[in-house]
Amino acid sequence: MSIEATLERVSAIRQALADPAAMVGAAGKLTGGTEAPTAATTTAASSSASSFASALEQANASYATSASGVVGSAGISPINAENEDSPGARIVAIAESQLGHAEQPPGSNESPAIAEYRTATAGAVPGAPWCAYFASWVARQAGTPIGEAGQGAGAVSEVWSWAQSAGRAIPNGPGVVPQPGDLIVFGNEHVGIVRDVLPNGQIQTIEGNYENKVSANVRSPSEATGYVNMN
Numbered sequence: 001m002s003i004e005a006t007l008e009r010v011s012a013i014r015q016a017l018a019d020p021a022a023m024v025g026a027a028g029k030l031t032g033g034t035e036a037p038t039a040a041t042t043t044a045a046s047s048s049a050s051s052f053a054s055a056l057e058q059a060n061a062s063y064a065t066s067a068s069g070v071v072g073s074a075g076i077s078p079i080n081a082e083n084e085d086s087p088g089a090r091i092v093a094i095a096e097s098q099l100g101h102a103e104q105p106p107g108s109n110e111s112p113a114i115a116e117y118r119t120a121t122a123g124a125v126p127g128a129p130w131c132a133y134f135a136s137w138v139a140r141q142a143g144t145p146i147g148e149a150g151q152g153a154g155a156v157s158e159v160w161s162w163a164q165s166a167g168r169a170i171p172n173g174p175g176v177v178p179q180p181g182d183l184i185v186f187g188n189e190h191v192g193i194v195r196d197v198l199p200n201g202q203i204q205t206i207e208g209n210y211e212n213k214v215s216a217n218v219r220s221p222s223e224a225t226g227y228v229n230m231n
Contacts, residue, residue, distance in 0.1 A: 088181020088231040090142035095193045095206040102213035109209070117208065121152030132156055134208025135183055135191050144230055157188045163228040170227040178203065183228035184219065192217070194227070
């Protein structure tokens with residue numbers, strides 16, 4: 001039943017209830033205005049009241065159902081949190097969780113955490129510079145592995161070569177603004193992760209093997225030679 005039909009039905013029932021004589025018919029009509037109501041009159045009135053209550057309940061239920069249908073037809077659906085989760089957001093969150101992990105001892109390119117980072121790169125060498133290992137590990141954890149076969153990269157040049165072949169390489173230049181989660185490349189020497197871009201254009205980063213640990217840093221846009229789109 002439509003909302004309009006439901007409201008018309010409720011209005012009609014209320015009008016009938018306001019006129020008991022119309023509800024009970026001839027059997028319940030008063031004679032001369034002085035005759036006491038008969039048993040049939042009383043029963044009919046009681047029945048009418050019960051019918052009204054029942055009809056009103058049905059009307060309310062019908063209205064609720066109709067209203068629900070309106071919401072459904074508008075295409076309203078629960079927000080799926082997964083839809084809001086991007087590869088870049090996952091990369092940043094995972095990188096942030098590693099902040100502070102340091103070499104043991106400093107300068108050794110080794111620690112339990114760094115050994116774990118190497119597991120994301122095929123042919124990783126213990127004791128080697130590990131910024132690309134870190135980026136490869138974070139990317140794999142986020143579900144967007146580096147490399148044609150997801151094998152990771154042990155050198156910055158390998159990261160950039162893969163990015164170029166995959167159409168992900170973005171050479172730095174005027175107007176280029178990276179997204180959170182993109183990789184930030186410094187020639188063939190170093191690679192980090194873009195954490196955010198500040199209003200003044202400075203780039204917040206998270207970098208493995210910066211000052212012997214996973215560090216938060218702030219870079220000038222001019223420092224980067226390019227970016228790798230990971231979104």
